[in-house]
Amino acid sequence: MDDDLSNPLGPATIDDVAKAAGVSTATVSRALRNHAYVAESTRRKVLAAAEQLSYVVNSNAARLASGQTRTVGLLAPLLTSWYTSEVVAGVEEVFAQARYDLLIGTANPLARERIFRGDARFQQRIDGVILVDVFCSEEGGKQLAKLDTPAIVLGERLRAVTSISVDNARGARMAARHLVDLGHRRIGLIGGHAHTDVVHNVPTERAAGFTAALEAVGIRLPHQYVEDGDFSIEGGRKAMHALMSRTKPPTAVWLMSDEMAFGALHALRELGLVAGSDVSIIGFDDHPASNAFGLTTIRQPVRDIGRLGARLMLDHLDGFGSVMHHPIELTLIDRISCGPPRT
Amino acid sequence: MDDDLSNPLGPATIDDVAKAAGVSTATVSRALRNHAYVAESTRRKVLAAAEQLSYVVNSNAARLASGQTRTVGLLAPLLTSWYTSEVVAGVEEVFAQARYDLLIGTANPLARERIFRGDARFQQRIDGVILVDVFCSEEGGKQLAKLDTPAIVLGERLRAVTSISVDNARGARMAARHLVDLGHRRIGLIGGHAHTDVVHNVPTERAAGFTAALEAVGIRLPHQYVEDGDFSIEGGRKAMHALMSRTKPPTAVWLMSDEMAFGALHALRELGLVAGSDVSIIGFDDHPASNAFGLTTIRQPVRDIGRLGARLMLDHLDGFGSVMHHPIELTLIDRISCGPPRT
DNA sequence: CTGAAAGCGCTTACAG
DNA sequence: CTGAAAGCGCTTACAG
Numbered sequence: 001m002d003d004d005l006s007n008p009l010g011p012a013t014i015d016d017v018a019k020a021a022g023v024s025t026a027t028v029s030r031a032l033r034n035h036a037y038v039a040e041s042t043r044r045k046v047l048a049a050a051e052q053l054s055y056v057v058n059s060n061a062a063r064l065a066s067g068q069t070r071t072v073g074l075l076a077p078l079l080t081s082w083y084t085s086e087v088v089a090g091v092e093e094v095f096a097q098a099r100y101d102l103l104i105g106t107a108n109p110l111a112r113e114r115i116f117r118g119d120a121r122f123q124q125r126i127d128g129v130i131l132v133d134v135f136c137s138e139e140g141g142k143q144l145a146k147l148d149t150p151a152i153v154l155g156e157r158l159r160a161v162t163s164i165s166v167d168n169a170r171g172a173r174m175a176a177r178h179l180v181d182l183g184h185r186r187i188g189l190i191g192g193h194a195h196t197d198v199v200h201n202v203p204t205e206r207a208a209g210f211t212a213a214l215e216a217v218g219i220r221l222p223h224q225y226v227e228d229g230d231f232s233i234e235g236g237r238k239a240m241h242a243l244m245s246r247t248k249p250p251t252a253v254w255l256m257s258d259e260m261a262f263g264a265l266h267a268l269r270e271l272g273l274v275a276g277s278d279v280s281i282i283g284f285d286d287h288p289a290s291n292a293f294g295l296t297t298i299r300q301p302v303r304d305i306g307r308l309g310a311r312l313m314l315d316h317l318d319g320f321g322s323v324m325h326h327p328i329e330l331t332l333i334d335r336i337s338c339g340p341p342r343t
Numbered sequence: 344m345d346d347d348l349s350n351p352l353g354p355a356t357i358d359d360v361a362k363a364a365g366v367s368t369a370t371v372s373r374a375l376r377n378h379a380y381v382a383e384s385t386r387r388k389v390l391a392a393a394e395q396l397s398y399v400v401n402s403n404a405a406r407l408a409s410g411q412t413r414t415v416g417l418l419a420p421l422l423t424s425w426y427t428s429e430v431v432a433g434v435e436e437v438f439a440q441a442r443y444d445l446l447i448g449t450a451n452p453l454a455r456e457r458i459f460r461g462d463a464r465f466q467q468r469i470d471g472v473i474l475v476d477v478f479c480s481e482e483g484g485k486q487l488a489k490l491d492t493p494a495i496v497l498g499e500r501l502r503a504v505t506s507i508s509v510d511n512a513r514g515a516r517m518a519a520r521h522l523v524d525l526g527h528r529r530i531g532l533i534g535g536h537a538h539t540d541v542v543h544n545v546p547t548e549r550a551a552g553f554t555a556a557l558e559a560v561g562i563r564l565p566h567q568y569v570e571d572g573d574f575s576i577e578g579g580r581k582a583m584h585a586l587m588s589r590t591k592p593p594t595a596v597w598l599m600s601d602e603m604a605f606g607a608l609h610a611l612r613e614l615g616l617v618a619g620s621d622v623s624i625i626g627f628d629d630h631p632a633s634n635a636f637g638l639t640t641i642r643q644p645v646r647d648i649g650r651l652g653a654r655l656m657l658d659h660l661d662g663f664g665s666v667m668h669h670p671i672e673l674t675l676i677d678r679i680s681c682g683p684p685r686t
Numbered sequence: 687c688t689g690a691a692a693g694c695g696c697t698t699a700c701a702g
Numbered sequence: 703c704t705g706a707a708a709g710c711g712c713t714t715a716c717a718g
Contacts, residue, residue: 013711024689029713037687059468060406061711064694069403079435085428092422092449101468104447106435125402125444233635259632266635289602289632292576292609356695367705372697380703404695407710 012053021049032057069127071101072313076132079106082259082287083302087132087154090306098314128313130154132306137200150316154309156201162316164309166300166328168202172209174298174332175254175282180217183340184280187214188250189221190229190239190260206256206284225250229260236263244271244279251341252280258287261295265337280338286331294336301329355396364392375400412470414444415656419475422449425602425630426645430475430497433649441657471656473497475649480543493659497652499544505659507652509643509671511545515552517641517675518597518625523560526683527623530557531593532564533572533582533603549599549627568593572603579606587614587622594684595623601630604638608680623681629674637679644672 018025023042031038031046038046049055063069074091076084088104095102103126126149133155136144141158144151153163179187189210191203211221224246227239236255240263243250255261261283268275275281276294283290286299305328361368366385374381374389381389392398406412417434419427431447438445446469469492476498479487484501487494496506522530532553534546554564567589570582579598583606586593598604604626611618618624619637626633629642648671 014713015711025712026690026714027688030688033713039687042687058407058711060403060412061694062713063403064401064407064696065711065713067694067713079432080425080428082423085423088447089422089449092447096448101446103444104431104435105439106432233631237635262632262635266637269637288576289605292580292605293636294609294612357697358695368696369698369706370704373704376697382703385703401695404710405697407712408695408697410697410710 011058012050012055013058014055016053017046017049017055020053021045069101069125070099071103071126072128072130072317073103073105073126074130074132075105075134077106077134079104081133083155083257083285084132086302087306087309090303090308091130091310092306094307094310094314098310100314127317128152130309130313150313152309152313152316154305158201162312164305164312164328165202166305166330168205169209169212171284171298171300171330172206172254173213174330175284176210176213178282178296178332178334178338179252179254179280180214180219182252182280182338184250184252185219185341186225186248186250186252187219187221188225188227188243188253190227190236190243190253190255190264192229192231192235192256192260203256210254229255229257229263231257231260233259233263233266236260237267238263240264240267241270244268244273250279252282252338254282254284256284258283258285258290258295258297261297261337262287262289262293265293265295275337276339278342280341282338286333290333291335296335296338297333299331299333304328354401355398356401357398359396360389360392360398363396364388412444412468413442414446414469415471415473415660416446416448416469417473417475418448418477420449420477422447424476426498426600426628427475429645430649430652433646433651434473434653435649437650437653437657443657470660471495473652473656493656495652495656495659497648500548501544505655507648507655507671508545509648509673511548512552512555514627514641514643514673515549515597516556517673518627519553519556521625521639521675521677521681522595522597522623523557523562525595525623525681527593527595528562528684529568529591529593529595530562530564531568531570531586531596533570533579533586533596533598533607535572535574535578535599535603546599553597572598572600572606574600574603576602576606576609579603580610581606583607583610584613587611587616593622595625595681597625597627599627601626601628601633601638601640604640604680605630605632605636608636608638618680619682621685623684625681629676633676634678639678639681640676642674642676647671 014025014028018028021028023046027038027042028046031043032050072095074088078084092102128150131151131153136153138158138160141153141160145160151161153161155165157163157165189207191207214221225243227242229235229239236259240253243253244267253264255264261281264281265275268279273279281295283295283297286297290297357368357371361371364371366389370381370385371389374386375393417431421427435445471493474494474496479496481501481503484496484503488503494504496504498508500506500508532550534550557564568586570585572578572582579602583596586596587610596607598607604624607624608618611622616622624638626638626640629640633640
């Protein structure tokens with residue numbers, strides 16, 4: 001007699017459970033998946049037997065037999081960016097609860113191509129795919145929509161495919177107004193092309209929104225006040241240096257990400273200038289380190305975007321043509337990197 | 344005639360390929376997996392047929408038949424920490440190349456328990472498991488070693504199980520020496536319990552190493568100069584405030600992570616003190632934002648740790664009892680947050 | 687509500 | 703070097 005429940009012959013199979021419960025494997029299969037049309041008494045017998053044998057369904061067999069993978073793929077160009085890892089955490093949270101697996105991959109150009117073309121390797125292993133920060137643009141969105149595999153895009157709003165993003169124009173407006181309200185008239189903008197050379201919507205929408213908001217109060221955004229910061233810390237630093245080298249530098253700058261704003265803060269320090277009094281800096285994101293550095297910024301709830309994306313995918317997979325469209329909240333977080341212009 | 348290669352009857356199976364190549368499915372299976380004992384001419388025929396039909400092996404079927412999952416699980420308590428996401432990126436890079444899947448999960452206490460107990464649900468779906476930053480300590484390590492599933496621990500050095508970590512004592516010594524060499528005698532230490540209440544090795548080793556290095560040059564580290572910063576930004580801030588409220592505050596502080604050091608920098612600013620001249624701050628990690636904030640720190644190559652861990656796992660899985668033990672390099676990165684003590 | 691049986695698409699001894 | 707065949711552990715019409 002062994003106290004150990006583990007079977008020396010390997011884990012229990014559905015046959016073992018069927019035998020123990022005195023029913024067929026078909027019944028076990030139904031009972032375990034909460035199918036209708038299983039007598040309550042039968043279900044209890046099966047559950048007890050399964051419990052007793054520590055039975056766990058072999059997912060490979062289940063997937064092969066059913067044709068469903070119960071896993072969704074997630075692709076992102078840069079797994080280590082704060083935005084991406086935050087989204088992933090949100091997605092993972094929801095999927096874990098739903099007992100779905102998450103298959104994570106780097107969206108290098110090759111993988112990207114494969115996804116867009118509907119490569120069988122992907123289709124066969126996943127029930128759906130979530131693209132984070134891939135910046136497919138409307139064109140890519142159309143291709144995605146044609147796939148057999150449902151796709152969801154996070155971080156960019158596309159017409160052709162289910163996608164979630166903040167209202168970029170609105171965020172831009174909030175940043176512009178904050179600076180204008182403080183009294184700034186010479187205002188700069190640092191955006192970027194992110195991790196790809198593809199033209200994409202996010203920076204475009206933000207730039208347009210920012211320009212429009214300034215124009216609405218009679219302020220022009222000249223070319224010399226716009227720089228590409230590459231959505232990186234170092235890029236932000238260089239771009240800020242470029243702006244500050246103008247004959248009449250801006251007195252305030254909006255950077256489309258907090259990480260770029262960190263670089264801008266660095267540049268200011270190198271120039272012996274202090275943020276908030278000499279030059280105003282406002283970011284976008286509310287990165288976890290932003291508070292420590294007193295960065296004024298527009299917060300976007302990134303983890304919520306991940307959660308929402310995962311739920312939309314689950315709805316898709318369950319056959320609900322979910323039309324849910326939660327508004328994603330944007331909040332101005334006022335810290336110490338902004339102030340009225342030097343007179 | 345349709346130009347589209349896709350079959351309306353669904354993707355090609357191994358039978359289709361066998362038929363097209365005029366061989367048995369067994370031969371197709373062998374040829375495609377580069378088995379020995381397949382005639383070169385046969386292999387070519389098979390490859391051509393597979394290519395022609397855009398054949399892709401159904402991994403669920405392969406896994407069911409072979410009993411191998413070709414995926415490894417990765418568990419971490421906090422997917423969003425910089426350390427973890429950096430490790431994950433390194434692991435992913437190596438596995439993608441080896442055509443292994445990565446199944447990512449949050450190591451909440453429940454999952455943790457299941458892993459340690461060898462829950463069948465995990466064992467059956469993965470060939471191996473990598474624990475990142477889980478801080479199992481020697482006790483947990485012993486349990487892991489007993490599992491049928493090979494386990495690798497990253498971020499902590501354990502006797503009982505394959506594990507990778509920097510030399511914590513050495514890193515501590517580097518930090519201590521740097522401060523001592525600058526002339527500091529009143530030196531503080533901020534460590535923490537990380538994301539768990541379990542006592543774990545990393546902070547313990549670092550604290551011991553730091554204390555020893557100071558004692559070696561005749562400096563005592565009193566209790567009042569040691570605080571718990573919880574390995575978080577906010578924790579670092581609070582801990583720093585605590586140290587600075589001492590009657591005779593330390594003139595220099597080592598924080599066991601850059602994120603805590605960000606918080607310390609914040610605290611200093613709140614006190615109207617400037618890092619590097621009023622109080623010296625040194626971190627550990629070299630976080631991507633550290634450069635922008637002038638933080639002097641000890642760099643550890645986190646992505647390399649991920650890569651190395653993945654390779655060790657692959658070796659394990661291939662049956663090589665790899666004894667490879669790359670030294671993990673530690674580098675002092677001197678920026679502007681340290682200087683000689685105020686006189 | 688339940689069971690017998692086919693089938694999912696591979697891999698792998700075994701025999702030659 | 704190659705093939706016939708069993709088997710991996712489920713799910714799912716189909717029939718009752």
